């Protein structure tokens with residue numbers, strides 16, 4: 001997995017790219033992430049990258065510095081790339097979109113700030129505009145981290161054993177089942193006995209049932225997309 005981030009605030013990513021699962025994946029070369037500082041492509045002594053929005057409020061990232069930074073991101077890579085622009089106006093990011101992105105040769109993420117990016121650059125260069133939810137953040141850096149994190153966990157060996165990625169084919173479109181850890185009794189509350197029974201078949205069935213029940217209660221909207229037939233085949237009763 002190869003990702004390039006174009007941002008005016010590369011410092012946002014330093015801890016993210018050096019901590020925990022993502023930090024290990026970067027260090028061991030399982031994922032390759034490059035940062036491009038948009039400011040380096042700004043105009044003049046002040047490295048100007050933004051200007052007033054024509055006809056309205058706020059600042060907008062200018063097309064030319066973005067275009068130069070994109071050229072840099074593509075330098076030395078003739079292959080196909082996918083340019084992603086996180087914005088609240090984008091299509092809602094789903095696991096399916098993440099899976100599709102994770103299979104691309106080179107994903108370039110453009111982080112907007114202030115009121116966003118010049119629409120002419122977006123029209124010419126952006127392949128996919130995505131939102132991570134119906135709320136507005138101050139910039140695209142946090143959404144970029146969310147996208148990279150979700151993509152990275154699909155790369156083999158990034159998430160260790162028990163990381164649940166292998167279960168995804170069955171659980172596609174369903175919510176996860178509840179998890180418990182030691183102690184088995186906490187403040188008078190016992191974990192479901194099946195989980196300490198040692199019976200793997202029963203545990204598997206219980207988890208699938210919980211997963212379906214949770215989805216029905218909390219996110220019934222997901223069920224229209226989930227593959228109910230495969231649940232029934234596996235002996236899960238609603």
Ligand code: ADE
Pocket residue numbers: 086087088130131132133134135136137138139140143
């Ligand atoms: N930039 C600002 N808010 C955003 C959101 N909700 N999703 C993606 N990018 C954003």
